[in-house]
Amino acid sequence: MKFALATIDDLPEIxxxxxxxxxxxxxxxEEAYRDRINKLHETFLTVQDDGKVIGFVVGPAVKQRFIEDEMFDVTPDNLFDGGHQLIFTIAIDPDYRGQGIGSKLLTKFESNARKAHRTSIALTCLKDRIPFYEKNGYINQGIAGSEHGNEVWYNMEKIIN
Incomplete structure (x- = not known):
């Protein structure tokens, strides 16, 4: 397995x-992901197996502590240094799930965020995914204000610096 920053060539697999x-x-x-690859290049990480993208994690580094729904409509620009690292999406190919790849991807993403002096990493998730993030050191901060996809989302946060 290899970690690499996403490129436009990865878009179909993403x-x-x-x-x-x-x-x-x-x-x-696809338009949103094309924009994310361009604007969030430094914070769009893939994991590959034999050159095939089998997972990815992406999100902006911003001043806001938690994700706001508007960020899904207009991708924010990354802060060069500091701020909070958000995660819009983490996805693993179903054929590769259960092998710890998601946790390894989060660890590598966190390492990159630490190097950029981010204060925290935060994401929103559905209730059934809370245990996975807690296992990876995230703390449930309660129900998010998000109405994305007409779901109930929970803010998960990990302080890193």
């Missing part, structure tokens, strides 16, 4: 994983 992991209301569009 979109496949996005649609395998999220329903129509939750999934990001």
């Amino acid at each position: 979109m496949k994983l996005e649609h395998l992991g999220f329903n129509e209301a939750e999934a990001g569009s």
Whole structure:
């Protein structure tokens, strides 16, 4: 396995994983992911097996502590240094789940965030995914204000610096 920053050439595989992991209301569009690859290049990490993208994690580094729904409509620019690292999406190919790849991807993403002096990493998740993030050191900060995909989301946060 190899970790690498996402490139536009990865877009078809990223979109496949996005649609395998999220329903129509939750999934990001190809246009949104094209924008994320361009704007969030330094914070868009893939994990590959024999050159195939089998997972990815992406999100902006911003001043806000938690994700706001507007960020899904207009991708924020990354802060060069400091701020908070957010995670919009983490996705793993279903054929590779249960092997610890998601945890390894989060660890590598956290390492990059530490190097950029981020204060915390935060994401929103559905209730059934809370145990996975808690296992990886995230703390449930309660129900998020998000209405994305008409779901109930929970803010998960990990202080890193």
